[in-house]
Amino acid sequence: MAAKGKAAHLIGITIVGNVEMFMYRSDKGAAPKTWDEVKANADKNKAANFYGYLVRGKATNPVVADFLPILWSFGGDVFDQNWNVTIDNAASLKAVKFLVQDLKAAAQPGPESTDAADRDRLMAIGQGYQSTVWPGEITSVIQNASVSQVVGKVAYIPMPAGPSGKGVGMMGNWLLGVPKASPNGQAAADFITWLTSTDTQKTYVDNGGIPARKSLLNDSALNQKNPYFSALAKSLDAVPNWRPRTDQWNAVETILGTNLNAALAGTATPEAAVQKAADAIRTLMKGAGY
Amino acid sequence: MANVTHARPAPLNRAGAGRFTRQERLAYTMLVPVLGSIFLIVTYPFVLAVIQSLQATNGGAFVGLQNYVTGLENPLLYEALAATAVYAALVLPTEILLGLGLALAVHRGIKSAALRALFFGMAIVPLVIPPIAVGVIARLMYAPSYGVINHILMLTGITHDEINWLGQPITAMPAVASVDVWQWTPFVYLVLFSGFLTVPRDEIEAAQVDGASGWSQFWRIELYYLRPLLILIVFFRLADVLRVFDHVFILTGGGPGNTTQLLSLYLYRVEFKFSDYGQAAALAVVVLIAISVVYSLVTRVLPLERR
Numbered sequence: 001m002a003a004k005g006k007a008a009h010l011i012g013i014t015i016v017g018n019v020e021m022f023m024y025r026s027d028k029g030a031a032p033k034t035w036d037e038v039k040a041n042a043d044k045n046k047a048a049n050f051y052g053y054l055v056r057g058k059a060t061n062p063v064v065a066d067f068l069p070i071l072w073s074f075g076g077d078v079f080d081q082n083w084n085v086t087i088d089n090a091a092s093l094k095a096v097k098f099l100v101q102d103l104k105a106a107a108q109p110g111p112e113s114t115d116a117a118d119r120d121r122l123m124a125i126g127q128g129y130q131s132t133v134w135p136g137e138i139t140s141v142i143q144n145a146s147v148s149q150v151v152g153k154v155a156y157i158p159m160p161a162g163p164s165g166k167g168v169g170m171m172g173n174w175l176l177g178v179p180k181a182s183p184n185g186q187a188a189a190d191f192i193t194w195l196t197s198t199d200t201q202k203t204y205v206d207n208g209g210i211p212a213r214k215s216l217l218n219d220s221a222l223n224q225k226n227p228y229f230s231a232l233a234k235s236l237d238a239v240p241n242w243r244p245r246t247d248q249w250n251a252v253e254t255i256l257g258t259n260l261n262a263a264l265a266g267t268a269t270p271e272a273a274v275q276k277a278a279d280a281i282r283t284l285m286k287g288a289g290y
Numbered sequence: 291m292a293n294v295t296h297a298r299p300a301p302l303n304r305a306g307a308g309r310f311t312r313q314e315r316l317a318y319t320m321l322v323p324v325l326g327s328i329f330l331i332v333t334y335p336f337v338l339a340v341i342q343s344l345q346a347t348n349g350g351a352f353v354g355l356q357n358y359v360t361g362l363e364n365p366l367l368y369e370a371l372a373a374t375a376v377y378a379a380l381v382l383p384t385e386i387l388l389g390l391g392l393a394l395a396v397h398r399g400i401k402s403a404a405l406r407a408l409f410f411g412m413a414i415v416p417l418v419i420p421p422i423a424v425g426v427i428a429r430l431m432y433a434p435s436y437g438v439i440n441h442i443l444m445l446t447g448i449t450h451d452e453i454n455w456l457g458q459p460i461t462a463m464p465a466v467a468s469v470d471v472w473q474w475t476p477f478v479y480l481v482l483f484s485g486f487l488t489v490p491r492d493e494i495e496a497a498q499v500d501g502a503s504g505w506s507q508f509w510r511i512e513l514y515y516l517r518p519l520l521i522l523i524v525f526f527r528l529a530d531v532l533r534v535f536d537h538v539f540i541l542t543g544g545g546p547g548n549t550t551q552l553l554s555l556y557l558y559r560v561e562f563k564f565s566d567y568g569q570a571a572a573l574a575v576v577v578l579i580a581i582s583v584v585y586s587l588v589t590r591v592l593p594l595e596r597r
Contacts, residue, residue, distance in 0.1 A: 059542065109457075264546075265545065
């Protein structure tokens, strides 16, 4: 979906293949195909000091990043195609309840204050069964043998499917672009071409980079060293969603993330939190001319 | 009645034909860097903020007081003010009482210069650690599951279950405030310990000769001399409380919900998340004026100088 009043057009080239995926302890169970299976596995594997699902629920950006793939997989969304707010429709509310009630019931203590580093730490010390995950978390912590106790025990898959029948990952943005005013635009474009070429990207991978080229992500030798590459390639094939492309997103994310966090903490009911968020986002978007 | 003649003061020694003496010119020249710096980092940004507060965020058209009205109408502002008041009510008395107690204990109980120097050095350490680093460490300590605070509480039998320190409103604010107390109580200690050293010995000795108890010496003599410093501490710490950001952002991000969204975090979000520069500037101007009024009232009402 393009920003309001603007046609979709290419403005940059991806340098990091940054799609939010799913991780689970493959030494303890099979890959979940759906969010229902995620919930079932969470309940089944939950034990003392071992949590069935790790919720990244800290206020604002963290909880929204954790929630959006669930929301989309449940057929909900923050906006429809015409920028009408839909976070309070039935599908969206169902997704909210799934996170703040169903998954929370099997989650670690204090999910309301958990950020990515906390989630990684729990997973790396062997106290978590499954969670969403960004590639950067995998390379820096989960697959890092110097800090992780679960190397070889965790598998990575694209986002499980929800009631919508789809599993939708989220695309993060690490882009290369050339400013219009650049006096050396062609040189910059040549540099991007070189940097994203297969050979350079291979060097990039050898030095810990996360590529976006499928030829590298599907390379069997590279998959041996980087067990998440295959899932990343499939996640890209499945066409991940972007956060809504609006210049109001930072504000929307703050509103949604504050209210989701309140629902997760139990200081607001899911219905009240969603309604409050929807009302505030509608007011915001109206004020911004949407 | 005798005639009294008044000698006229001697004319100032003017080195040139200008309005100022050489000494005056030298004084003004030496003040230029200071005044210039104050103008650049205080006056100029303040004037810009006032101008921005009167303009529309989009386009910069003059909108009068609209930004002020919008800002003051938002209930989130009052939630942030209430959270800030709770935070101040927790940290200010705690830091002052702990700092005062520590300063008194060291002043009365430790006579060794080496030990006093050791305490001085230890008190400096928290002050020089960046608040963001303190926040990261505190986050690890308060974390459920592997945090050391819950571990100690359960090991000693004080609690049987983990406390979700940062995830529930009733404990999140005290947890956030405790970090402030850890970092800034040493500042209070250092200032008040220095204050204790300035109390005239003869007054204390006279009181002791008269049989005054230790408490009486503190209450009737030492506290009197510490009073200006205590007010100074309240000023400094209150200003800090109004701009505290780093460790709150790291620990809770303002959550759960908006429970720990203090004023500075709220202003940050209005400016950088909602990109409402006009409203953010208006609120900043209101806060600055409110602080100035409070400070001028306090300085008029409370005795800042020893008489």
